[in-house]
Amino acid sequence: MQHIIRSCAAIAAAIMLFFAPPQVANAFPDEGLKLIVAYGAGGGTDVTARLLAKDLEATIGHPVTVENITGGGGWTGWSALANAQPDGYTIGYINVPNIYAGFLNPEMSRSENLSSFTPLMNHVTDYCVWAVSADSPFHSVADVIEAAKAEALSIAAHGFGGDDHLAIMRMERMTDASFNVIHNTSTAISLTQVLGGHVQVLGANVSEVIKLHEAGELRVIGVMAPERSKFLPDVPTFKEQGFDQVWSVSRGIAAPAGLPDDVKQILIKALKETLSSDAHRNAAEQLGLSLDIIEGEEYAKFLADTEGEVKTLMGW
Known part of the structure; x- marks a missing residue:
């Protein structure tokens, strides 16, 4: 009798397992x-x-x-x-x-x-900017362009074909200025070069220069935005300075x-x-x-x- 009961229980368990709904995978995401x-x-x-x-x-x-x-x-x-x-x-x-x-x-x-x-x-x-060290003789985009027409200036950028580089190329075509572009793997390296006096101009983005500009260590001379940046309200746009340049x-x-x-x-x-x-x-x-x-x-x-x-x- 017990043998029969055990057999019936095993059959019932097998049937329940067969008809049980499939296990649902853990909902995404269930880890980092x-x-x-x-x-x-x-x-x-x-x-x-x-x-x-x-x-x-x-x-x-x-x-x-x-x-x-x-x-x-x-x-x-x-x-x-x-x-x-x-x-x-x-x-x-x-x-x-x-x-x-x-x-x-x-x-x-x-x-x-x-x-x-x-x-x-x-x-x-994040809109592009040009900036120089605090002791640079350049105080405007026009200052940089005029100097770069006479002799190629060094300018740091973040990678070939990147936003900084494309912006520089557009300015060269618009103005006949000439730049020696220094490509770096990070803006942090470019900042070090410009602040150390090894490179004359920095090509970067608004968020990357705000603190240094506010501290007076770096002077942002132009923002490539349709209107002035709320983060750099004292800096004129390139358009305000006579250059139709918007890039980001x-x-x-x-x-x-x-x-x-x-x-x-x-x-x-x-x-x-x-x-x-x-x-x-x-x-x-x-x-x-x-x-x-x-x-x-x-x-x-x-x-x-x-x-x-x-x-x-x-x-x-």
Whole structure:
């Protein structure tokens, strides 16, 4: 009798196991995220990323770790992002227009391009500036241009084909000035060169120079924005000084291509919630960062349109 009871119990258990619903996978994310920055510590992208990491952690309830992967004009880090597992646990910053040179330039022969990424959301638009050391003889953009027409001036930029470099090229074409461009892997290096008197002019972004300008260590002579920056209200725009120049870097977040759509939507929702919060906006303003939220398909279109502009400018 007991044998029969045990047999019946075993059969019942087997039937229950057979008809049991499948186990549901843990909801994404159930662990921390890695946030790749393709530039060195201390620059505008790194500062932006560390602010995002701190606030995104509060939104998703898991750590967000910033990893600086430098070199190759940013493409060492972007390649790492493109080749990461497309599971949502590795995301990273892509910098526009800097990212385009690595695959549009035919000399690079790079296999990756925009289709190697899943665009998620633009975060910050940071306008370009020119700055000089406090003891420089240059007090305006016109001062720099006139000197550069007589003899090539040295100017620090952040990577070939990046926003600083493209802005310099446009000014050369507009004015017939000539510059010896010093390309660096981070703005921190460029700042050291200019402050040390080794390079005459700095090409950078608003967020990267505010504190030094306020401290009187660096003199920003022009901002490439449509109107004066609220972070540098005493500095005239290039347009105010007679040069029709508007240029910036946009820092946005992407994941590898092949990201599942449900994971993509979760990330976009978490990012939008984070970037739209009053706490994040206030912290960004303290750092001189201008938030410019563009999400999903609209962000993908922005990236494609800007790629076309860079192709035209660079002749690629």
